[in-house]
Structure formats: structure tokens, C-alpha cells
Amino acid sequence: MEKAEVAQKIYELVEKSIGKKKLKSSDIQKQISADCGISRDEVKEALKDLVDEGKLIYTYFGGSFVEIPPKE
Amino acid sequence: MPKKYETPLLDELEKGPFPSFVTEIKKAAARSDMAADELGQLEKSYRDKRGYWKHGGIVGVRGYGSGIIGRYSSLREQFPNVANFHTVRINSTSAFFYTSQFLKEMCDIWDQYGSGLTNLHGSTGDLVLLGTNTENLEPIFAEFSSRGWDLGGSGSAMRTLSCCVGPARCEWSNINTLDINYNLTQEFQDEMHRPAFPYKFKIKTAGCAVDCIASIARADLSIIGTWKGKIAVDQSEVANYAKKGMNITEEIVNMCPTKCMSYDGSKLTINDADCNRCMHCIAKMTKALKPTGEKGATILMGSKAPFVIGATLSWVIVPFMKLEEPYDELKDLIRKMWEFWDEHGKNRERIGELVIRKGMREFLEFIGVEPVPQQVKEPRRDPFFFWTEADLQK
Numbered sequence A: 001m002e003k004a005e006v007a008q009k010i011y012e013l014v015e016k017s018i019g020k021k022k023l024k025s026s027d028i029q030k031q032i033s034a035d036c037g038i039s040r041d042e043v044k045e046a047l048k049d050l051v052d053e054g055k056l057i058y059t060y061f062g063g064s065f066v067e068i069p070p071k072e
Numbered sequence B: 001m002p003k004k005y006e007t008p009l010l011d012e013l014e015k016g017p018f019p020s021f022v023t024e025i026k027k028a029a030a031r032s033d034m035a036a037d038e039l040g041q042l043e044k045s046y047r048d049k050r051g052y053w054k055h056g057g058i059v060g061v062r063g064y065g066s067g068i069i070g071r072y073s074s075l076r077e078q079f080p081n082v083a084n085f086h087t088v089r090i091n092s093t094s095a096f097f098y099t100s101q102f103l104k105e106m107c108d109i110w111d112q113y114g115s116g117l118t119n120l121h122g123s124t125g126d127l128v129l130l131g132t133n134t135e136n137l138e139p140i141f142a143e144f145s146s147r148g149w150d151l152g153g154s155g156s157a158m159r160t161l162s163c164c165v166g167p168a169r170c171e172w173s174n175i176n177t178l179d180i181n182y183n184l185t186q187e188f189q190d191e192m193h194r195p196a197f198p199y200k201f202k203i204k205t206a207g208c209a210v211d212c213i214a215s216i217a218r219a220d221l222s223i224i225g226t227w228k229g230k231i232a233v234d235q236s237e238v239a240n241y242a243k244k245g246m247n248i249t250e251e252i253v254n255m256c257p258t259k260c261m262s263y264d265g266s267k268l269t270i271n272d273a274d275c276n277r278c279m280h281c282i283a284k285m286t287k288a289l290k291p292t293g294e295k296g297a298t299i300l301m302g303s304k305a306p307f308v309i310g311a312t313l314s315w316v317i318v319p320f321m322k323l324e325e326p327y328d329e330l331k332d333l334i335r336k337m338w339e340f341w342d343e344h345g346k347n348r349e350r351i352g353e354l355v356i357r358k359g360m361r362e363f364l365e366f367i368g369v370e371p372v373p374q375q376v377k378e379p380r381r382d383p384f385f386f387w388t389e390a391d392l393q394k
């Protein structure tokens, strides 16, 4: 699976969970690797790109979560 | 001119013989609006007996999930200059060695972009910069990273590692604490800056059981130097200590926790097989006693301050491990531990709490470490033992 495709899946997963459940990095890794049949390291790499590009950010609410940055 | 607040309660903390953080904040408050409002809010906290800081949220620098702790005043109208008062953690050096040039530059950057208040070092081990607003975070990070510095850990991540001064200044060190600290820091950059753990994870390295870094009490993974050979005794130096007035029976022999020493008035004898290398005798009679043989470390896990369960001290996982570059055995063990935690840990559950909840058997089986007597922290109070099918086959 292409890295960009994995990134797209991650983004959709985070987007879908808005308002329902804050996702931790490990939740995303577990979910996407199971859904796409890829290794967790591959998910990590794609997540890394999303965060480095600023499409996703880490937040802290009593624990660290991955979220979509707020619209200015 | 920054606003001046009356601070009768804080002023009390300037009395007495010790250095006072109030005095230091006042110095900064003479030049910085932020530090002035910080002082004002703190006085109000003392008066009202409650804190007015909120923390967490979404602030950070691009690409990082740790190193910046969002902090906000809940009294923004009254103290507008600390409405945002974020903390920046800079990854400290191994054993806190800095050049004076760096310290000057660090202070200049911080005077320009922040409150001027620092904490060297916080109990986290980081070089902590206290109080800046959101716009300044990226510029501060750029200033530091262009000089080769990086952010430390925060949140559900590996935290900034720390170690004792070790072989840099201390002859008792059995391992190169500084190198281990640096090497693991480099190895686990992603784990530090891209939080993916159930909760925080701290690694602290001490060169010997004196444990100047208190790793036994405040690290999820405590690495403590030890040795395998005998303690070499120089009897003429023993005699010197006696001559200078040391009561060897009282101060050394009777204080040995395993009662493995004896002294007949002229000769000090150690039954090395019973010694648990606590360092007491060596620390007291440095000139007379010296560890010999193979050097390495004991790997322990699980200490933390009270939270879900009370305060815990670390207990032994691997009694002796040789620690030489590139430390592969140690790194593999750490990764295996994280895997177990990732699989079973609940949100905000430290790895030690998880192992207490699940039991050592499951943990040891998972990480592939044989059970050994040294791992027993204390005798059990209940008499039950549950055999598995596999045990019964044997």
C-alpha cells in the first residue's frame, strides 16, 4: 500500500472520530494496521508525515492524542 | 515598567537561610510584564489557597507532540500577561554539563521571547523555560534547534532521560552513565517526540547503588551500575581509618545490610557471596575498599510517585547486564517492555502499575526473561499459588 494512501486512511479515521472519541497514536496504529493488513511501522511512518505537514497535530488532555488542528 | 504587586505572603518565603524562588521571580518581574503578573497570580493563589493554572491543550511546535506544555491562567482579565504562560522543555545534556557560552545564549533567547524565568533543572531533568505565549513557540524552537538543541519529552511519551555524573567525575561508577543516557536519547527520538504510549515513561541511569539520580524512586526503567567480582580490601587503609577514629564495627560491619562483614580489631573480612553490592562500606571507606571484576548494571522497573496506587520503588528485572555500546540487549529489552505495555496498558497506567495488575509471570513470559530470585521484591502475604497446565506437565 502506498504511504499516501495509508495517510489518507489515517486522516479519515481521525476525521470520523471527531466529537466521539479522541484517538491516541496507538489506537490509530492498531486500527489502521488491522484494517489495511500492514505493519504498525508503516502506519507510524505515514502518521509522521501527516504531523510533519501539519495536517494532524498532537494534543494533550490528560494524555496525548492525535487530532485535526482547529480552523483559524 | 511592569506592574508591581504587593506580595506579603510570598515575602515570607524570602526569609531564612536558603535561596528563594520568590527573590528570583522578583528580579525577573522588575523587567518582564509576564514575570510580574506571574508573581501577582502566585500571591493570589497563596491567599486563596488554590491554583489558577490550567494546562494541556493544543499548543506545540510543528512535528512535535511533546516538549511544550500549554499553560493558561484562569484569571486572564486580572493577569493578562500570563493569559498564556506555556512551558518549554529543552532536552538537558547528560549529567547537566553545559558551557557558560550556551547558558548565556539560552538566557538571552529566553529574555527576548519569554518571561526570563527558568528552572535548571526541573524534577523531570529538563532544562525548563517557564512562561511564554503561543506566537513565540516556533521562534524559540528555531533559535534552539539552529544551535543543535532539541525539545524534551512530555505527555504520553518517553521523557527526557537523565543520569548521574558517573565516570565524568566519580570513581565509583561501574558503567558509562553519560554515554548510555546520550545513546538511548538518540535511539528513541520518535518515542520522545511523537507520543504513542499509554502514559509517561522515564529512564534514569546511575553508576552505582548510591544512586545520586534517585533512579530507584522515580524511573519506569532504572539502570543502576554494579559489579560481579569481590570487594578488594586494603588492610593498611582499613587500619588508617581505624586510627583516624572510625568505629569500624559500628559504622561499617553492623551497618552492612546482609551482615556479610566481620572485623576482629585488625582485619576486615567480607563474605563476598552474601554481599548485595549496596555500596555502604565502599562509600564510607573509599580508600580501603574497591569493587573488582566484571562491571555492568542491574535493570529495574516500575517506580513512580503516588497516583493510581501509592508510591512504588523499582524492582529488579535483570540482575546483571553488561552495558557496552551499542547497548543492543538493553534496547531490545526496553522495546519488548513497551510492546507489553502497548498491548495491555490502559490510558494513564504506568508500566509498573500494569505489571503489578497483571503479575510478573505474564510480563516475564512476554519479554522473554527467566524468573530469578532477585526479582522478588517482598514475600507474598497470601499462601496461594496458581499452577498453569504447563507447570503441571513438568
Ligand code: HEM
Pocket: none
Ligand atoms: C461459597 C462461599 C465461600 C467459600 C468457598 C469460601 C472459601 C474460603 C477459603 C478457601 C478461604 C481460605 C481459608 C484458608 O485460609 O485456608 C476463606 C477465607 C476467608 N473467608 Fe471465605 N469462603 C466463602 C464465603 C465467605 C463469606 C460469605 C465470608 C464473609 C462474610 C467469608 C470470609 C472469609 C474470610 C474473612 C477469610 C479469611 C481471609 C484471610 O484471612 O486471608 N468467606 N474462604
Ligand code: SF4
Pocket: B164, B165, B166, B167, B170, B171, B172, B173, B174, B206, B207, B208, B209, B210, B211, B212, B213
Ligand atoms: S550514583 Fe554512584 S557512580 Fe553515580 S555519581 Fe553517585 S556515587 Fe558516583
Ligand code: SF4
Pocket: B255, B256, B257, B258, B259, B260, B261, B270, B274, B275, B276, B277, B278, B279, B280, B281, B282
Ligand atoms: S557493599 Fe553493602 S552488602 Fe556488600 S559488604 Fe559492603 S555494606 Fe555489605
